[in-house]
Amino acid sequence: MVFTVGILWKRGTGPAAVTTMVVGFIVSWVLFKYELLGNYNTFNHRALATWICSMIVMIVVSYLTPSPPEEKTKGIIWDKTFLQLPAEERAKYRGLKDWRVWWGIFVGIVLSIYAFFIWHRIQHPW
Numbered sequence: 001m002v003f004t005v006g007i008l009w010k011r012g013t014g015p016a017a018v019t020t021m022v023v024g025f026i027v028s029w030v031l032f033k034y035e036l037l038g039n040y041n042t043f044n045h046r047a048l049a050t051w052i053c054s055m056i057v058m059i060v061v062s063y064l065t066p067s068p069p070e071e072k073t074k075g076i077i078w079d080k081t082f083l084q085l086p087a088e089e090r091a092k093y094r095g096l097k098d099w100r101v102w103w104g105i106f107v108g109i110v111l112s113i114y115a116f117f118i119w120h121r122i123q124h125p126w
Contacts, residue, residue, distance in 0.1 A: 001054050010077040013068060016061035024054040039125050044117070 002017045028050040035041045037049065085093065093099070
């Protein structure tokens with residue numbers, strides 16, 4: 001989560017990343033040790049709860065610390081211009097050769113599998 005936010009959000013800071021990793025480990029350990037999720041104390045549910053908590057910590061701490069200077073983040077933070085190919089490459093890789101089509105299919109499959117397991121877990125708690 002820290003790596004993904006660090007690539008996609010130019011407001012993310014180093015102190016926020018370190019704080020998020022420390023808090024994430026602590027939250028995961030507490031959820032495991034004290035079984036705070038009740039019947040849903042499985043690895044996937046703990047991972048999701050820890051991810052959500054870590055995302056909140058990363059955002060809050062990033063806003064509480066000074067943002068990194070523009071020259072430090074230029075070129076490493078994702079930008080829409082990275083999606084653009086030259087005209088001849090765009091003509092060559094369209095339709096089923098477009099990586100965005102396959103990426104969308106892959107993400108759809110992964111989300112469908114995860115949604116099925118959540119639905120199955122809710123239908124059959126134990």
